[in-house]
Amino acid sequence: MSADLDREIDRAVRSLLDAEPSEVFGARVRASMDARRPHRPRMASLIPAGVGAAAIVLAIVLAPWGTTERPPHLLAGRDVQLPTPVADVAGPHEATVVQPRQTTFNREADRKRRRIVTAASIAEPAAAGIDALTAPKPLSVDTLATLPPTPLTSIQPAPLRVTALDLPALAMPSDAARGVDR
């Protein structure tokens, strides 16, 4: 009897699934395949999603509209005009540096930035009429005012070069107290 019931259950199951796909099913699938054929070559599938996301974030961060202060290493070696004009000079050793357009994405006007300019910042001091050895560090406002548009190596202050003559002034009190002779 139990076997009979199992047969009845099987019959009921088969009757519930007793249907076939329509005659046009294959044609429908083929039409859908043609419409949604995968792209080849599929390079995108080879790039992990994380790398792609990181690249997008990096592009946004480095894009001109993503920053108000461009990292100095991106400005080194670029042509920068200074000073423009002298009236913009804010302090004794600062000048307004005009940052030129750097990418084709930046549709805004060149932006002005205040930076300390030293002789070491200038790519070719001699051409700009500056004696790198004797010029004050940083450059004075008067010097800046006379400069033509000048290429800079960097708009960051150059590292302080300590000479033997500077050492007494830099000596710490504890050194003097200990009788260190420089």
Added chain:
Amino acid sequence: MPVRPSNDRVNALEAAEPDDGMLVRLAQAGDARAFGDLVDRHRRAVFRAALAAVGSPAEAEDVAQEAFVTAFQKLDTFRGEASFKTWLLAITWRKAIDRRKSVVRWMQRVAVSRAEDEANPVDDVPETRRSQEQTLMATELQRELRRLIHALPRKLRDTLLLAGSGEYSYDEIASMLAIPLGTVKWRVSEARRVLRMKLESKGLFDVR
């Protein structure tokens, strides 16, 4: 080294019956006809798996179509760790479950299945030499069984329908449902036990 579809296609056709693996490789190399052969080969199994989940032939056909198109688009991700049929059925089952989760569609399906159940007593009377009483009892039993199968808990019903269809091995069902093989066997056995018990309680069948 890329596979050359034309040569492989010729080689495949020379063979009497190219297996799924060969057709998949051809399809992965861009041979749409090879995938068409796979569609023809598995359309019934895919359709019935979808039907077991969604209950309506029209919806099952939609699900089967979606499953084939998805498989075609993701064919490059198929690594051959399982058989193509198992992989395809797993896609089909996920599509079918997504479809089943739609409340509106579920309501429509219930309405249709009830209408079908009500129409069955007359339609299902077979041309046999059994007595009229036997025929009516058998018809009533089948009608009640279909209703009880519909009323089974979803996990038991899905497994019973897939197993009872005769289209899939227990291993394939286990992969499709992402459950252990032992669980498949238990669910089928449990579904049958529940059906037996309910039929007995209604006096429609005596197992003793």
